[in-house]
Amino acid sequence: MKLVVMIPAYNEEKSIASVIKEIPRNCCEEVEVLVINDGSVDRTAQEAKKAGADKIISFKRNKGLAPAFKAGLQQAIEMGADIIVNTDGDGQYNGGEIPKLIEPILAGRADFVLGSRTNGHIEYMPIQKKIGNKIATFITRMVSGFPVSDAQSGFRAFTRDCALHLNVMADYTYVQETLIQASHYRLVIEEVPIEFRRRDGHSRLISSIWKYAKRAGGTIARGYSDFHPLETFFGIGIFFIFVGLIFGSRVLFGYFETGVVSGNLPSAVLTVLLMLIGVSTMTLGIIADTLRTQRKVQDEILYRLKKLEYDYRNN
Ligand SMILES: Nc1nc2c(ncn2[C@@H]2O[C@H](COP(=O)(O)OP(=O)(O)OP(=O)(O)O)[C@@H](O)[C@H]2O)c(=O)[nH]1
Ligand SMILES: [Mg+2]
Structure with missing residues (x-):
């Protein structure tokens, strides 16, 4: 030893x-x-x-x-x-x-x-x-x-x-x-x-x-x-969508009251923006998850290579 x-x-x-x-x-x-x-x-x-x-x-x-x-x-x-x-x-x-x-x-x-x-x-x-x-x-x-x-x-x-x-x-x-x-x-x-x-x-x-x-x-x-790409990016994405929904509900209530969206135009734009950011971040999570799978394979290859190199040197 x-x-x-x-x-x-x-x-x-x-x-x-x-x-x-x-x-x-x-x-x-x-x-x-x-x-x-x-x-x-x-x-x-x-x-x-x-x-x-x-x-x-x-x-x-x-x-x-x-x-x-x-x-x-x-x-x-x-x-x-x-x-x-x-x-x-x-x-x-x-x-x-x-x-x-x-x-x-x-x-x-x-x-x-x-x-x-x-x-x-x-x-x-x-x-x-x-x-x-x-x-x-x-x-x-x-x-x-x-x-x-x-x-x-x-x-x-x-x-x-x-x-x-x-x-x-x-x-x-x-x-x-x-x-x-x-x-x-x-x-x-x-x-x-x-x-x-x-x-x-x-x-x-x-x-x-x-x-x-x-x-x-x-x-x-x-x-x-x-190690947790989906949880990370979905978490961030859901946060943006949630904030977007808060602004969106304001626009919706305004629409029910007045019949027009134009009274809450800044909120409406912000809602769309936040939703887009949320959805894009979640999409990034799916890409990152695929990369994670690749990384797993690469880690495994690297481990086997290092082990082979070690066994070769020591025998
Ligand atoms: N190789 C290398 N070693 C470093 C470097 N910086 C610090 N070290 C070494 O890492 C070890 C820990 O660093 P310390 O500076 O003692 O950090 P620490 O123990 O977290 O903090 P202290 O409690 O203040 O000592 C020591 O052996 C340092 O010589 C660096 O840039 N390169
Ligand atoms: Mg020290």
Whole structure:
């Protein structure tokens, strides 16, 4: 059984060495550490090498956490990982808890294990982040259908098969999208309580909570409409038709009273407009649903291709 611990890192020269040294090298038959150095302008790569990282991928320029995570998963699979653990490079997660994190996978109960900070112990988290985390977790719970308690946690473990299923499309953060996908592929997700430590230095990912909400919100919304195109577009379409009917009823009552429509001309025009928007949006839903079917086929092809490639490399 081989475990690859992957660490996406962006300018983490101060903490990366201690993160690597904290990883228990005896929790599986074979344990390797992979660092994805995402265009850091400091000594992250050198420090990681000195601390004993087995493999370092370095991007020439900063691409973002989600592309780094995606490249990490691919590389970990190529390294022959049976289990992949993702942790952050800032030392907020306790590497000593990796055995606890992978236990549900080793026991054969889960495909995807999520370290939950809210069920565990949070040393420090600013109040605005706590609130933001609660809101994003609530929305992810609705969208994924999985009763997650901490959707933003970066301390996670995956089986190789689960990693082969995940297709990260976002360019900012992977955290919610991977949960939504795993849940829709009917993979078994389990949460374990974990410790979350205070960060030294400022966040590399979240420059402002509003920017995070906008970008992560977009990813969650896309995640939902990707898997539920009919519900999404029919919902929006029905809303427009409903508002159109309200204005339409005004026109109708006016017509019954006066015998002419011209008294309510603006409302009549608005009704037609809203109805047209509603019907077009619902039509878009039918097209999006067809695309969804295509995406399902493409996901299946991609999964099989990745699996074939893996089997070929490893036999
Ligand atoms: N590859 C890559 N990793 C990043 C980027 N931004 C942040 N990271 C890494 O992603 C992990 C999480 O980022 P943090 O800045 O700690 O974000 P956070 O933990 O959500 O927020 P804090 O609680 O403030 O630390 C760390 O290992 C970062 O080095 C990026 O642009 N690219
Ligand atoms: Mg952090």
